[in-house]
Amino acid sequence: xxxxxxxxxxxxxxxxxxxxxxxxxxxxxxxxxxxxxxxxxxxxxxxxxxxxxxxxxxxxxxxxxxxxxxxxxxxxxxxxxxxxxxxxxxxxxxxxxxxxxxxxxxxxxxxxxxxxxxxxxxxxxxxxxxxxxxxxxxxxxxxxxxxxxxxxxxxxxxxxxxxxxxxxxxxxxxxxxxxxxxxxxxxxxxxxxxxxxxxxxxxxxxxxxxxxxxxxxxxxxxxxxxxxxxxxxxxxxxxxxxxxxxxxxxxxxxxxxxxxxxxxxxxxxxxxxxxxxxxxxxxxxxxxxxxxxxxxxxxxxxxxxxxxxxxxxxxxxxxxxxxxxxxxxxxxxxxxxxxxxxxxxxxxxxxxxxxxxxxxxxxxxxxxxxxxxxxxxxxxxxxxxxxxxxxxxxxxxxxxxxxxxxxxxxxxxxxxxxxxxxxxxxxxxxxxxxxxxxxxxxxxxxxxxxxxxxxxxxxxxxxxxxxxxxxxxxxxxxxxxxxxxxxxxxxxxxxxxxxxxxxxxxxxxxxxxxxxxxxxxxxxxxxxxxxxxxxxxxxxxxxxxxxxxxxxxxxxxxxxxxx
Numbered sequence: 001x002x003x004x005x006x007x008x009x010x011x012x013x014x015x016x017x018x019x020x021x022x023x024x025x026x027x028x029x030x031x032x033x034x035x036x037x038x039x040x041x042x043x044x045x046x047x048x049x050x051x052x053x054x055x056x057x058x059x060x061x062x063x064x065x066x067x068x069x070x071x072x073x074x075x076x077x078x079x080x081x082x083x084x085x086x087x088x089x090x091x092x093x094x095x096x097x098x099x100x101x102x103x104x105x106x107x108x109x110x111x112x113x114x115x116x117x118x119x120x121x122x123x124x125x126x127x128x129x130x131x132x133x134x135x136x137x138x139x140x141x142x143x144x145x146x147x148x149x150x151x152x153x154x155x156x157x158x159x160x161x162x163x164x165x166x167x168x169x170x171x172x173x174x175x176x177x178x179x180x181x182x183x184x185x186x187x188x189x190x191x192x193x194x195x196x197x198x199x200x201x202x203x204x205x206x207x208x209x210x211x212x213x214x215x216x217x218x219x220x221x222x223x224x225x226x227x228x229x230x231x232x233x234x235x236x237x238x239x240x241x242x243x244x245x246x247x248x249x250x251x252x253x254x255x256x257x258x259x260x261x262x263x264x265x266x267x268x269x270x271x272x273x274x275x276x277x278x279x280x281x282x283x284x285x286x287x288x289x290x291x292x293x294x295x296x297x298x299x300x301x302x303x304x305x306x307x308x309x310x311x312x313x314x315x316x317x318x319x320x321x322x323x324x325x326x327x328x329x330x331x332x333x334x335x336x337x338x339x340x341x342x343x344x345x346x347x348x349x350x351x352x353x354x355x356x357x358x359x360x361x362x363x364x365x366x367x368x369x370x371x372x373x374x375x376x377x378x379x380x381x382x383x384x385x386x387x388x389x390x391x392x393x394x395x396x397x398x399x400x401x402x403x404x405x406x407x408x409x410x411x412x413x414x415x416x417x418x419x420x421x422x423x424x425x426x427x428x429x430x431x432x433x434x435x436x437x438x439x440x441x442x443x444x445x446x447x448x449x450x451x452x453x454x455x456x457x458x459x460x461x462x463x464x465x466x467x468x469x470x471x472x473x474x475x476x477x478x479x480x481x482x483x484x485x486x487x488x489x490x491x492x493x494x495x496x497x498x499x500x501x502x503x504x505x506x507x508x509x510x511x512x513x514x515x516x517x518x519x520x521x522x523x524x525x526x527x528x529x530x531x532x533x534x535x536x537x538x539x540x541x542x543x544x545x546x547x548x549x550x551x552x553x554x555x556x557x558x559x560x561x562x563x
Contacts, residue, residue, distance in 0.1 A: 026479045028510055033478045033540075034550035036562020041065055042537035042552045043376040044080065044454075046559035047169055048072040049552075051160040052378055053561050055152065062384040063091065063149040064157055066376065067142050070390055071161040073374050074138075074407065075217055076169060077557075078396055079178035080454070081374040083220070083232070084409040085392035086134075087141035088280055090267055090440045091149060092447045094383030099440060100148070101280045103431075104141025104262040106134045108413055109251035110428045117418050117426065124495060125414045125426070128189070128399045130250030132411035134432060135260045138390055143229040144262045149384070155225040162225075165218035165406070168211040172557035176208035182396045190399035191248070196406055217406025233257045237405060244402040245409075252409075259429075267440070270294045270344055273471050275448065278440040279463075281340050283332040286437035288460035291322035293467060294349035295356075301472040307484060307511055309518025315468075316488045316505055316524065317356040319461055321363050323491035326460075328365040330494055331423035332431040338423070360502040360523035373436050373459075375452035379539045379548050387438035387450040417496040424494040433494040439463050441470075447541045449477070454556075455534030458487050462534045481536035481553040484510025487529065506532055531555075 022029060034040070039062070041052035052069035056062070066089070074082040086105040093100060117125065125132050146154060171179065179197070183205045187193040198205055200213045223231045231237060234257070242254040267278040270290045277293060279286025295318040304310050329338050342348060343366075352366060373391035391410070392398075398411035415433045416426035424433045435456045441449040449470070453462030462485065469480035490503025505519060506529040516526050535556035540549040550560030 026475060026483070028484060029479045029482045030554040031478060033476055034560040034562055036548050036550070037546065038381040038563050039065070040379045040539045040548040040550040040560065040562035041069060041376075042539055042550045042558065042560035043069050043073060044374050044535055044537065044552070044556045044558040045073055045076045045172065045175070046557070047164065048076055048376070049559045049561050053563060054160070055157065056380055057563060058152070060152045060157075061149070061382060062378040062380040062386045063145050064152045065378040065380070066386040066388050067146060067150065068157040068160060069376055069378065070142070070388060071158050071221065072164065073376065073390070075161050075165050075214055077175050077374055078408065079175055079182060080392070080395070081390040082392055082397070082407045083138050084136045084397055084407045085138050085390060086136065086410065086412060086434065086436070087138040087388065087390045088284060088434070088436055088438050089141065089145060089386060089388040090278060090280065090438045090450070091145070092385040092440065092450070093149065097445070099267045099278055099442070101265040101267040102141060102144055102262060103265050103280060103284070104137040104144065105283060105412070105431050105434055106137040106260055107256070107429050107431050108134050108416070108426065109253060109256050111253065112251035113428055114418065114420070114426050122418060124418055125416055127394055127414050128411060130245055130248050130398070130400055132414040133245065133250055133252050133398050133400055133409045134413040135252065135256050136410055137260060137262060139224060139232045140229050140260055140262045144264070154228070158221045158225045162218045162221045165214045165221065168213040170209050171206055171212050173208045174557045176206070176210070178395060180205050180207055186396070186399045190401065192401040192403050193399075195403070196401050214406050216404055220405050220407065233260055240405060241402045241409070245400070248400065250400065268340060268344065272297055272467060274443070275467070275471055276442045277467055278442065279437055281333065282330045282338050283431045284434040284437050285326055285330060285460055286439070287330075287340060287343060288322045288326045289437070289439065289463035290344055291325060291349070292318045292460060292464045294344060294346065295321060295353045296464070296468070298350055298353035301468070306469070306473045307515055309515050309522070312486055312505065312511070312515060312519055313522055313524070314356065315464070317361065318353070319488050320491055320503065321352045321355065322460070324363050324365040327492035327494050329423055330433055335427060335430050336423040358522060362499065362502055373454040373456070375438070375454050375535065375537050377450040377452065377537050377539045379450065379541070383447070385447055385450045385539060385541070387440050387452055389436045389438045389452050389454070391436045415495055417494060419496040422496060435459055437463070441467070446543060449538055449540045451536070451538035453534040453536045455532070457489070458532060458534050461487060462536065466536065466538070477538050477540045477549050477551040481538060481551050484508045485533040486511060487532050508533055
């Protein structure tokens with residue numbers, strides 16, 4: 001009788017964890033990969049995915065599709081992105097067979113100084129309001145991508161988003177819930193929230209399945225389509241932003257906007273068991289994923305099961321080591337000498353890996369001689385692929401909505417440190433530490449996977465988990481994203497926050513109690529958290545069959561689609 005009861009309990013728990021029965025593949029997978037020959041788009045909103053796909057079908061390339069889909073996401077998922085935020089991208093160009101990196105993050109106001117924060121008695125930059133606002137770089141990022149790789153007119157690429165902004169679209173479940181909470185909360189604290197998000201929708205914030213319109217954003221997009229990037233950074237829009245910020249105690253000026261420029265950078269990589277994994281150099285945190293992988297490459301995972309105690313233990317210790325360096329060294333490379341090559345050296349990874357023992361430990365940064373978001377990816381019939389990430393930070397952003405423009409400004413400046421003498425210490429005209437990172441994998445000099453995982457500090461951990469799922473555990477692209485995740489918190493931060501002892505591992509429900517118990521026996525603190533595990537999109541190029549494979553996970557509202 002006891003044996004039967006145990007079997008029933010085990011079966012019941014597996015139903016709770018997996019919630020569906022699949023005839024092949026991993027039990028935790030929510031669906032099969034999407035397969036197509038001519039093109040693929042994967043975004044966190046189905047309508048944005050369809051817009052990108054339509055652009056490809058009209059003869060546009062992957063870069064055109066990425067711009068069009070990102071513009072749509074700024075309307076359809078303002079809880080994660082918008083033209084008030086920044087952008088980063090990695091582009092595989094089929095003609096030159098080379099990866100190109102774009103850093104389209106904005107800088108701090110020139111008139112705002114570290115001394116101002118000190119005079120105000122602030123120990124950290126506020127999360128909301130005018131002080132964390134930096135120059136929004138997304139629009140310039142679009143035009144840089146378009147100028148270098150685009151093929152269709154910008155007006156054509158923005159037209160679908162303009163139409164949806166004017167006519168409206170139904171809000172999806174996750175986004176609708178997030179918007180209602182954010183708008184209703186921010187309306188009490190900041191100007192122009194109601195006018196922007198409610199007045200065109202009957203005076204109330206719509207919910208899931210209800211129609212949302214943003215005619216102000218449609219008008220702004222129309223001005224950008226007609227006047228180009230200067231319409232945003234030097235024209236009427238810039239004047240509105242500057243006047244609004246000044247009137248509300250802010251420092252971002254028209255001069256700051258006019259001086260903005262994006263930067264083309266060389267992506268950096270490490271080789272993980274035969275696969276080259278690529279990220280962008282700081283001011284982002286992409287190299288933290290590379291440092292983690294470089295350390296984990298020192299361990300043999302051939303006999304370590306996915307989701308086991310040993311898997312999560314080694315992963316967590318590698319993360320803690322990498323994040324110690326992240327807190328100490330990562331910053332705007334125009335202001336700090338970030339030792340990227342040294343941090344990614346195999347010899348340094350070996351040295352750091354030797355610090356990992358059988359129990360949870362506390363580490364220092366290595367001695368070197370000398371980061372809510374959207375992620376999306378596109379691919380076209382020519383072989384071009386785009387890995388793009390864009391964000392306002394903290395969901396919808398700072399709460400600062402310039403009148404009549406239809407979008408909120410980011411609060412990315414919160415991620416500066418106010419402690420003098422650190423790599424990421426605040427300075428005028430400096431780019432803050434950034435959490436958003438696009439990623440790419442190549443194999444033998446050919447494109448393999450364009451992917452990303454949203455989620456603040458979780459992103460390097462998410463990238464590392466995806467790579468390991470594909471390479472070490474043999475999962476397909478969809479399974480790699482659907483697999484249960486975990487997140488370690490409590491490491492020191494580039495904002496000056498110290499480590500919290502050994503931190504905490506937060507696990508999703510798919511991680512077994514056997515693993516949790518094993519982690520506890522190794523000295524780890526283990527807990528749970530809702531919604532802390534990011535959101536994933538990916539496209540894989542199947543060279544042998546000449547087929548794209550697309551994936552979009554079930555944690556968000558997204559969709560992968562091809563033709």
